[in-house]
Amino acid sequence: MSESLFINSRLRLLRVLKFSDRKDYKGTLEFLDQLRYLEIPCLPWKMSGRLENLEFLFVTEPNSIDPVFSNLPKLRHLYYPSRISEDWIIPQTHSLETLSGVLVCDLDDEKILRCFPHLRHLKCNYDYSWNDCPDLSFLTQLESLTMTFYIRRVKFREINFPSNIKKLSLHGDFPCEMMSSIGKLPNLEILKLDSLDFVGEDWSTNDDEFQKLKFLKLRYLEFEQWNTSEDHFPTLERLVLESCNYFESIPSELGYIPTLQMIEVYSCGISIRKSAMKIKEEQEEYGNEELKVIIN
Structure with a gap:
């Protein structure tokens, strides 16, 4: 038995696993079928193994490749500091409740967000190449939204946030003239402007x-x-x-x-x-x- 297989077989009842850097991750996750929480710098190309009980997945560094997710039926909370590729959107990920760190660059990214209709908490970085704020009104269950804007002096034509949102945090280059749209959100209880x-x-x-x-x-x-x-x-x-x-x-x-x-x-x-x-x-x-x- 190889060293990596031996280590994983001994830890098969492990529920929380955190890798501090890329060098720490070696081998396979195959035996960690009881894992609930995984924090890892960079995902392997394929999330192989029996991770059917994984609920929290935190990727701490941007990914240069698109990982392939499989067998993650209980995944509810994902931190992923990169653009999302529709190549790894599978029906099992549609039950996500929390999505953080993702980069929104164009209309394709907005369409991908539609694959997560049950999101309750969303934190995203906005770097659009044209004067349109992403339409997020389709996220009817969203309660908390944090957006960071990385573009300068953009004149949005309109803004469409979910009407049921209760907590909103805005950071960066959000135009002042759109604040009236924020004020009309009927259920907004907490607002942070930074x-x-x-x-x-x-x-x-x-x-x-x-x-x-x-x-x-x-x-x-x-x-x-x-x-x-x-x-x-x-x-x-x-x-x-x-x-x-x-x-x-x-x-x-x-x-x-x-x-x-x-x-x-x-x-x-x-x-x-x-x-x-x-x-x-x-x-x-x-x-x-x-x-x-x-x-x-």
Whole structure:
């Protein structure tokens, strides 16, 4: 018996397996039929072996070849930092609930995402070659979406996110003018905006936006003016600002949101810090002792 076969046969009851680098992976996964969690730098060309109980698969490095998946009926969570090839889309992967790290470059990638209709959590990197945001409205069970944009100054014609989405995180070069579409998502409760390309822009919200939003985090945003009202965030409970040094102040109207419990300010300019304290003082004058303001 070869060394690799001997090692695997001894570990056949193993449920969690993690390889730290490519050198650690040798041999076959054939005997690991009880494996639940596998973390591996780069997939072999063929995922051979009896992995019918595998539920979590994390590929930590980009793949230069398209792996062939087989016999993974219980796979629910996949991290794969590359483009997905339709060559390895098989019926067994249609039950995926979590898909992370994937690269979306063109319409073909959007079509491949349609092979996962039961996704509940999606994290993807967007690098389109034309002015269209991928249409994800077909993911009717999606609850959480994280998108990172790697293109500059794109003017999207429209944006179609799933209407049932509850948590949305946007990173990179997302155009400010499309924020109104985000605000109209009827079930959105958590919104995180990080390093968006709002330089020189004004962010204005409207009465019919963010009606269920409870948590809002703004990080490294460079818009100059935030035009909003308490009616635009009627259910907001927590507001977090981090490294926002360009816009003048937190709108005082937000202090009158009846559900607001906390404002947190981290590494922001003095004008932002002063406006946060001013909101707290105004609310105390009106008898609102519940609002907490944290400044670091």
